Amino acid sequence: MPSYLIREHQVEKEQHDILSEVTSGDYKYGFVTDIEMETAPKGLNEDIIRFISSKKNEPAWMLEYRLKSYRKWLEMTPPGWAHLKINDIDYQDIIYYAAPKPKKELQSLDEVDPELLRTFEKLGISLEEQKRLSGVAVDAVIDSVSVKTTFSETLAGLGIIFCSFSEAVQKHPELVKQYMGMAVPYGDNYFAALNSAVFSDGSFCYIPKGVRCPIELSTYFRINAAGTGQFERTLIVADEGSYVSYMEGCTAPMRDENQLHAAVVEILAMKDAEVKYSTVQNWYPGNKKGEGGIYNFVTKRGICKGNNSKISWTQVETGSAITWKYPSVVLLGDHTTGEFYSVAVTNHHQQADTGTKMIHLGKHTKSTIISKGISAGLSNNSYRGLVRMGKKAEQSRNFSQCDSLLLGDQCGAHTFPYIKVENKSSIVEHEATTSKISDEQLFYCMQRGIGTESAIGLIVNGYAKEVLNKLPMEFAVEAQKLLSVSLEGSVG
Amino acid sequence: MLSIKNLHVSVHHKEIIRGLSLEVNAGEVHAIMGPNGTGKSTLAAVIAGKEVFEVTSGEIIYKSRNLLEMAVEERASEGIFLGFQYPVEIPGVSMTNFMKTAVNEQRKYKGLDPLTASEFLALMEAKKKLVDIQSKLTNRSVNEGFSGGEKKKNEIFQMAMLEPTLAILDETDSGLDIDALKVVANGVNALRRPDNAFIVITHYQRLLDYIVPDVVHVLYEGRIVKTGGKELALELEEKGYEWLKESNS
Ligand SMILES: Nc1ncnc2c1ncn2[C@@H]1O[C@H](COP(=O)(O)OP(=O)(O)O)[C@@H](O)[C@H]1O
Ligand SMILES: [Mg+2]
Numbered sequence: 001m002p003s004y005l006i007r008e009h010q011v012e013k014e015q016h017d018i019l020s021e022v023t024s025g026d027y028k029y030g031f032v033t034d035i036e037m038e039t040a041p042k043g044l045n046e047d048i049i050r051f052i053s054s055k056k057n058e059p060a061w062m063l064e065y066r067l068k069s070y071r072k073w074l075e076m077t078p079p080g081w082a083h084l085k086i087n088d089i090d091y092q093d094i095i096y097y098a099a100p101k102p103k104k105e106l107q108s109l110d111e112v113d114p115e116l117l118r119t120f121e122k123l124g125i126s127l128e129e130q131k132r133l134s135g136v137a138v139d140a141v142i143d144s145v146s147v148k149t150t151f152s153e154t155l156a157g158l159g160i161i162f163c164s165f166s167e168a169v170q171k172h173p174e175l176v177k178q179y180m181g182m183a184v185p186y187g188d189n190y191f192a193a194l195n196s197a198v199f200s201d202g203s204f205c206y207i208p209k210g211v212r213c214p215i216e217l218s219t220y221f222r223i224n225a226a227g228t229g230q231f232e233r234t235l236i237v238a239d240e241g242s243y244v245s246y247m248e249g250c251t252a253p254m255r256d257e258n259q260l261h262a263a264v265v266e267i268l269a270m271k272d273a274e275v276k277y278s279t280v281q282n283w284y285p286g287n288k289k290g291e292g293g294i295y296n297f298v299t300k301r302g303i304c305k306g307n308n309s310k311i312s313w314t315q316v317e318t319g320s321a322i323t324w325k326y327p328s329v330v331l332l333g334d335h336t337t338g339e340f341y342s343v344a345v346t347n348h349h350q351q352a353d354t355g356t357k358m359i360h361l362g363k364h365t366k367s368t369i370i371s372k373g374i375s376a377g378l379s380n381n382s383y384r385g386l387v388r389m390g391k392k393a394e395q396s397r398n399f400s401q402c403d404s405l406l407l408g409d410q411c412g413a414h415t416f417p418y419i420k421v422e423n424k425s426s427i428v429e430h431e432a433t434t435s436k437i438s439d440e441q442l443f444y445c446m447q448r449g450i451g452t453e454s455a456i457g458l459i460v461n462g463y464a465k466e467v468l469n470k471l472p473m474e475f476a477v478e479a480q481k482l483l484s485v486s487l488e489g490s491v492g
Numbered sequence: 493m494l495s496i497k498n499l500h501v502s503v504h505h506k507e508i509i510r511g512l513s514l515e516v517n518a519g520e521v522h523a524i525m526g527p528n529g530t531g532k533s534t535l536a537a538v539i540a541g542k543e544v545f546e547v548t549s550g551e552i553i554y555k556s557r558n559l560l561e562m563a564v565e566e567r568a569s570e571g572i573f574l575g576f577q578y579p580v581e582i583p584g585v586s587m588t589n590f591m592k593t594a595v596n597e598q599r600k601y602k603g604l605d606p607l608t609a610s611e612f613l614a615l616m617e618a619k620k621k622l623v624d625i626q627s628k629l630t631n632r633s634v635n636e637g638f639s640g641g642e643k644k645k646n647e648i649f650q651m652a653m654l655e656p657t658l659a660i661l662d663e664t665d666s667g668l669d670i671d672a673l674k675v676v677a678n679g680v681n682a683l684r685r686p687d688n689a690f691i692v693i694t695h696y697q698r699l700l701d702y703i704v705p706d707v708v709h710v711l712y713e714g715r716i717v718k719t720g721g722k723e724l725a726l727e728l729e730e731k732g733y734e735w736l737k738e739s740n741s
Contacts, residue, residue, distance in 0.1 A: 439544075440580040444634075447540050447576075448594035448650065449568035449601065458593055462584030462633065 040097035046070065049197055052097045056166055059173055069186035069196030076190045082324055082353040083382040083414055086295065089260055096198045096231075151215070160213055160244075161206040165233050168204035175206055179237050183266035183301040183330070191262040191297040191324075195231050199264070202233035207242040207273075216472045218247045232263040238273035240306060245276040247475055261320075262297045271306025271333065276314070278471050280479055282486075283319035290349025290378075293321025300327035304336035304362075312339035313356065314470045316479045318486040321350060326384065328357035331365035331393070338367040341467040343479075345460075345486045346379030346411070355385040355416070360393035360426065369400040372464045375411035376487055382414040389426040396426040404434045405463050407456070407487065457484025493518050493689050494539075494559075494658055499550035501531075501538050501714075508534045510714035511550070516658070519686045523700055523725060524693045526711035527733045532693045533577055535711070536662045540574040541567050554658070568594075569601035571657030571688075575647040575664045582634035587646070590634045591616065591653050598654065619652040623679040641672040648679040655683070660691045665699040677702030697725040712736050 040051050049070050053063040078089075155162055161172060168176050186196035207213055238244055248265075261283065267275050277300075286293025296319075302311035313327035329338030340356035358367035367387065375381040387398045404413030415432050437459050445455035461468065461480050468476050494516040501509035508531045516522055524532055538545045539552065541564035552559040559567065582590065595615070596606040607615065616630060625645055635643050644664050651659050664676050680690060680703050692703055700708075700722060708724040709716045710733075717736060718724065 438580070441582055443540075443542055443564065444576065444580045444582070445590075445594075446564040447568050447574050448590070448654065449565050449598040450594055451565050451597060454593060454597060458585050458590065459582060462582055465584035 039095060042095055043092040044070075044094070044096055044198070048096055052198060055097060056169070058169055061173075061177060062169055065181070065186065066197050069193050070198075072187040073190065073193035073197055076187075076193055078190045082384070083380065083416070084322055084324065084351050084353050086322060089295070091194075094260060097200070154214070158211050158213070159208040160211060161204065162217060163204055165199070165202040165204050165235065168235075172204070172206070175237065176204065176235070179268055180235055180266070182268060183303045184264050184299050188301075189299060192264055192299040195233060195262045195264045195299070199231045199233040202235075202263070203248070204234075205236045205244065205246060207238045207244045209239045210241045211239075212242065213244040216245045216247055216474070230261055232261075232265075234263070234265040236265075236267045236275055236277070238267075238269045238275045238309075240270045241272040242270075243274045245278070245472060247278045247472060249279040249281050259293075260295050260297075263299070265298070265300040265327075267300075267302030267311055269302065269304050269306065269309035269311050269336075272308045273306065274310040274312075275302065276312050277302070277327075278314040278475055280316045280471075280475060280482065281319050281323070282482060284321075285319050285348065285350050286321040288348050290321070293350075294319065295322045296320040296324065297322075298325040300325065301330065301357075302328070302338070303330045304333050304338060304365075306336075307333040307362070308335045309333055310337040310339075312337075312341070312470070314339075314341040314467065315343070315354075316467070316471070316482065317342070317344040317352060317354060318482055320352075323350075323352040323354055325354045326356055328359065329367065330359045330361065331367065331396075332361050333365075334362040335364045336362055337365070340367075340369045340371070340385075341470045342371045343374065343464040343467045343483070344372070344381055344383075345374045345483060346376070346381045347486055348377040348379060350377075350379045352380070353382045353384055355383045357386040357388070358398055359386075359388050359390070360396045360398070361390045363392065363394045363396070365393055365396040367396075367398045369398070369402070370466055371400075371402045372467055373402075373404045373413055374407070374460055374464070374483075374487070375404065375413050376407035378410050380412040380414070382416060384416040384418075386418040386420070387428050387430075388420040389423055389428065391422045394423055394425045396423075398426075398428045400428075400430045402430070402432045403463070404432075405460065406434065406436045453484065453488055456487055457481075460484070460487060493555060495551075495553040497551050497553075499535075499538070499552065500548045501534060502546050502548050503534070503544055507548070508545075508714055509538070512711075512714065512716055514709070514716065516689050516691065518657075518689055520706045521680075521684070521690045521692060521703060523703075523705040523708045523722075524691060524711050524716075525695065525697070525708065525725065525728055527736075528695070530711050531714045532711055533662055536574055536577075536660045536691075536693060539567075539658075539660060540564065540572060565597070566601070568654075569598045573651050573654055573656030573659040575644075575651060575659065575661035577662040577664075577666070577693075579635045579638075579643045579647055581636045581638075583636050585634050587630040587632060587634055588616065591630070591650065594650075595653060616653065619649060622652050622682055623649045624675050625649045640667045641669065644668055645672060645675055648676050652679060652683060655688075657688050658691070659683075659688070660693065662693045663695060664692075665694050665696065673699060674702060697729040700725045710736065 040048050046067060049066050053066055184192050187193055205217060236246055267277060269275050283294035283296055304311055311329045315327065317323055327340060331338050338358050342354065344352045344354050346352050355371060356369055369385060371383045373381040373383055383402045385400060387400065389396050400417065402415050406413055413434055417430050419428050421428055437456065441459055442455050445458060460483050464483060468479055471479055496512060496514040499509050499512045500507060526532055534545060538547065547560055555570065592612050599606055623645065629642060629646060635646060638646060647664060665673055668676065677699060692705065705722050708720055708722060710718040
């Protein structure tokens, strides 16, 4: 989440930090006026949806979209095919609207859970970031607002729209109306329908024709970004010949009172456009006994609409009690490219069922899938992927590599590759391996003075390297540390 | 520096080392020779702390401490280095990253600050020269796709990087051509100092033409059956190991 822009200011900030820590007793402008809290009653019905829509001051078409989605959702049942054990979710026991509430502000890091601070330290997160993430009051002078402002001015100059989804509904209704639901229709699946009915907020991004976005777009920079919500909605549209690299998520552990998360991400790439989407997911996975933890049901799909367009998904999944996520690409245009690079780590009682779908419809289309599953503890980690070569997708190719790494012998790794080829000129290649961290490898590291935890970190990062290399530099360093931290205590 | 007394070691209830004693002082080079399967690698692994090997009796004192109570990585940071007979591959982990982690973990153990990237690279360049290792080797993943000779040279390179007090080289000479053998020997000779020691395990006396040992031991069926000067190695070369069997049965 912190980006290189922030890093540049870091030295200066750290000095400020020390200063403000020393004098924190005198800083009183940590106070935030009590925002009027407005919360919908528990449960879901059409009135609740009207309430959400009116709170957000939405146009009629948006409300209609939500209602239509809700009615569809009522007819649907949760999918049962994933390799997951899920307790029944009581959808009437959930609050679907709460005005964004500021985290309770703390006066200094001393008030933060020491366990959390240790994790921050291991992840190499700066003091400044630590404070921001754990809700400690940050001095106005060193707040990153000014950085964010310069940042958004740069973007505006290029005609790039990057704002919250709610803001886009107000300011760019024609774009939202045109593209929303194009990649993930409201009735696509149970969780997508639910999201389409009740989505809280998220990000909207539009890159105009021929524009190369000069910076990694990170949700971190979105002005007024409220904390990531339960039902996020992201829409990225890359117009002809444009390019954008977009990052979402955060390596720092994220806690949330809401157990159920159902996000939707849609990407549309027009002719000659390229979208690189990277994410790190580190939601609270529950405790070591498997209690609590976030259920994360995400629908992510991109459409390579125009010829020669390219969409690539890179994900590092370490959090959540349950992860259900299949970022997909529909290769509609000719000569389009879809990529999926994934590292999914499960430890303790975590369960992940993740993978991708590459739907080849255009001619000469190409897709690559590299999936690295790492399971430890009592966890279960499944790769589920579909590669489909349509009748007209002549001369298309897919290469899939699905590797599983096991730590210990009580965890599970599963691979479910589905392949459908409907023409004769396309080639699909699938490779899969399962391996273990060997005692020999660990001993070799330890004999050089490297402790068990670092040794595991080293070996696991080596294993996941191909994927980590696809992340923006900045993110990659943090992701590496995250992998090590996630697997702590998994051997020995 | 190292004192082993009446050591007995079993693996899966099978006794492999059967009453072995050995004294190694600072500044010395010891050679351990002996036929295959007599426990040479086992001895090396026990000193390094490999867990599958169970010490059933006896003691190992290293730098006046009970070595058997120390964790593997602690032994390493205290200066014990094992050059493996069969170095393992670690895919995706570059030699540079691996060595940087090792050097800095050992520094941390000693209460020193980690080396900066440039200090580390300078150190690596210096050591590469010392052991005549090619640059590209350190860019590759640990031992991955290395030829036999490259793996062995890489062990010597790591030894040079970590500057151990007690280095045990387990058949580092096996399978090497004469040039590679010289590289290994030159590495050892360049690192010899009055305050460190080497245990060179070898099957052939060939290596000992280049690394001149102070003491030569013959290990046979889990015991040291003969100890002598460097001439013992020549004697073994001439007579083979057959005569040992007779004199010990
Ligand atoms: N991990 C192990 N499990 C079972 N037996 C082992 C193991 N390691 C070594 N041994 C046995 O111990 C004996 C000594 O082996 P080793 O120390 O490798 O001999 P050397 O290095 O002298 O050739 C051999 O009989 C070998 O089969
Ligand atoms: Mg051996």
